[in-house]
Amino acid sequence: QKEVEQNSGPLSVPEGAIASLNCTYSDRGSQSFFWYRQYSGKSPELIMSIYSNGDKEDGRFTAQLNKASQYVSLLIRDSQPSDSATYLCAVINAGKSTFGDGTTLTVKP
Amino acid sequence: DTAVSQTPKYLVTQMGNDKSIKCEQNLGHDTMYWYKQDSKKFLKIMFSYNNKELIINETVPNRFSPKSPDKAHLNLHINSLELGDSAVYFCASSQSRGLANYGYTFGSGTRLTVV
Numbered sequence: 472q473k474e475v476e477q478n479s480g481p482l483s484v485p486e487g488a489i490a491s492l493n494c495t496y497s498d499r500g501s502q503s504f505f506w507y508r509q510y511s512g513k514s515p516e517l518i519m520s521i522y523s524n525g526d527k528e529d530g531r532f533t534a535q536l537n538k539a540s541q542y543v544s545l546l547i548r549d550s551q552p553s554d555s556a557t558y559l560c561a562v563i564n565a566g567k568s569t570f571g572d573g574t575t576l577t578v579k580p
Numbered sequence: 581d582t583a584v585s586q587t588p589k590y591l592v593t594q595m596g597n598d599k600s601i602k603c604e605q606n607l608g609h610d611t612m613y614w615y616k617q618d619s620k621k622f623l624k625i626m627f628s629y630n631n632k633e634l635i636i637n638e639t640v641p642n643r644f645s646p647k648s649p650d651k652a653h654l655n656l657h658i659n660s661l662e663l664g665d666s667a668v669y670f671c672a673s674s675q676s677r678g679l680a681n682y683g684y685t686f687g688s689g690t691r692l693t694v695v
Contacts, residue, residue: 557621563681
């Protein structure tokens with residue numbers, strides 16, 4: 472079992488729709504959870520961090536964390552073509568960050 | 581002002597050569613990392629330094645040797661390059677607080693091609 476698993480893409484949504492990206496992790500001791508966006512040929516960029524159970528909203532992005540289910544998700548509301556990228560889930564335990572394989576999102580105009 | 585800068589951006593070299601990649605951060609972060617991203621886009625940690633001290637050393641061939649002269653710099657030297665070393669290498673930095681972490685800032689990456 473992979474330490475961090477993301478729903479396999481690619482994911483395609485129409486412009487204006489909600490994109491839902493999911494991630495599960497295996498280590499119950501994990502403390503910090505992040506979502507990064509990576510455009511093709513660019514470096515990953517931190518877009519959301521979440522540390523406690525529940526929802527955290529930032530603009531059109533909402534991160535959700537459920538430690539009991541070892542699950543973290545990212546919702547993108549009102550998806551725009553500029554949101555088309557690969558989204559990486561990262562989980563930190565004891566100072567070490569493990570990344571998922573990424574989910575590629577395409578938002579079609 | 582670039583927060584995490586890596587040089588060079590592209591590196592094409594022959595098998596067997598030795599090469600170095602340099603990284604500098606001006607964010608005042610205490611921890612720096614090297615990650616390798618392969619052709620399938622999987623990001624795998626290689627090394628991590630906290631205040632110049634090596635804290636993470638993953639299963640990486642000993643041809644790879646990191647060096648941190650101070651907490652703002654982390655370099656990566658690779659000896660006897662092999663075809664399988666071709667990848668994008670990302671430097672990153674972060675600020676830690678105990679076991680918590682505030683997320684990484686990545687450099688722009690170095691695309692290494694070994695021919």
